[in-house]
Amino acid sequence: MNKIFITAALTGAVHVPSMSPYLPITPDEIAEDAVSACEAGAAVVHIHARNPKTGEPSSSLELMKETIQKVKERCDAIICITTGASQLMSVDERLSPVSQLKPELASCNAGSMNFVLAEIAGKIEDGFGWEKPYLEKTRDNVFKNTFNGMEKYIKTMEEFGTKPEFEVYDVSMINNLAYFKHKGVLKGKVYVQFVLGILGGLPATVENLVFLKNTADRLLGDYIWSVAAAGKHQLPIAAAALSLGGNVRVGLEDNLFIKRGVLAKSSGEQVLAVKSIADVLGYDLASPEEVRKIIGLKGADKVAF
Numbered sequence: 001m002n003k004i005f006i007t008a009a010l011t012g013a014v015h016v017p018s019m020s021p022y023l024p025i026t027p028d029e030i031a032e033d034a035v036s037a038c039e040a041g042a043a044v045v046h047i048h049a050r051n052p053k054t055g056e057p058s059s060s061l062e063l064m065k066e067t068i069q070k071v072k073e074r075c076d077a078i079i080c081i082t083t084g085a086s087q088l089m090s091v092d093e094r095l096s097p098v099s100q101l102k103p104e105l106a107s108c109n110a111g112s113m114n115f116v117l118a119e120i121a122g123k124i125e126d127g128f129g130w131e132k133p134y135l136e137k138t139r140d141n142v143f144k145n146t147f148n149g150m151e152k153y154i155k156t157m158e159e160f161g162t163k164p165e166f167e168v169y170d171v172s173m174i175n176n177l178a179y180f181k182h183k184g185v186l187k188g189k190v191y192v193q194f195v196l197g198i199l200g201g202l203p204a205t206v207e208n209l210v211f212l213k214n215t216a217d218r219l220l221g222d223y224i225w226s227v228a229a230a231g232k233h234q235l236p237i238a239a240a241a242l243s244l245g246g247n248v249r250v251g252l253e254d255n256l257f258i259k260r261g262v263l264a265k266s267s268g269e270q271v272l273a274v275k276s277i278a279d280v281l282g283y284d285l286a287s288p289e290e291v292r293k294i295i296g297l298k299g300a301d302k303v304a305f
Contacts (some may be wrong), residue, residue, distance in 0.1 A: 012253025036268030
């Protein structure tokens with residue numbers, strides 16, 4: 001297959017406003033970033049909501065709905081809603097966008113881990129007051145995704161016709177997915193997003209990406225994969241993924257820079273960088289409609305927003 005697809009993760013819950021003036025915060029800013037990414041070639045946009053006044057990650061269903069409606073009005077990209085708006089939220093808080101908004105695609109974390117952001121706190125001025133405490137708190141917190149919790153995610157998404165995008169931060173999480181597939185809880189083709197470079201997860205190296213892919217090849221059978229890498233590792237790992245025939249996630253959620261010392265002004269800039277690599281390697285970019293068929297999505301007309 002000579003087509004790959006790009007996901008743009010637009011704002012996330014890792015970076016804080018003091019780190020970049022270009023990090024989208026309000027629904028309008030997030031929609032604008034989605035448009036830039038879609039026009040650059042992204043078929044999927046991954047959405048978090050933030051408090052528009054402070055920039056804090058938010059679990060507000062109203063904010064999420066407002067944000068994704070604005071995105072849907074302005075571009076035809078597949079909207080992937082987070083179920084990990086913050087690692088400090090409950091399972092029910094994280095699942096409410098699925099049951100209420102019935103998206104085509106939603107993230108689903110494939111296991112528990114230490115997800116440490118505390119090192120960022122020493123690099124910012126914290127002009128908003130909440131940022132340093134928020135980041136430092138992650139040093140003593142576990143991003144909890146138990147087997148009961150994961151089964152609830154999988155069954156809830158199946159009930160509402162939402163495809164899980166499984167976030168895999170370590171190789172053990174592939175084994176978790178294989179377990180649910182073997183038990184018949186997880187049905188159909190599995191879609192996996194390998195995430196590298198988070199403190200508490202696998203480091204962002206080509207060797208680790210190959211290790212993840214080889215393990216998934218053995219345990220998951222026919223599956224679809226993409227990769228996201230944090231910070232300075234974003235584009236090197238993206239290039240490695242493309243050379244292995246995989247798909248790629250970029251965006252300001254994962255990396256605030258376009259090259260060393262230069263802040264990216266939009267997620268679209270990073271999408272264009274990946275597109276240029278794909279062009280050299282002989283890949284075309286799949287359209288949103290093509291990706292719907294590849295992943296097996298229900299269609300934008302069957303969502304509740």
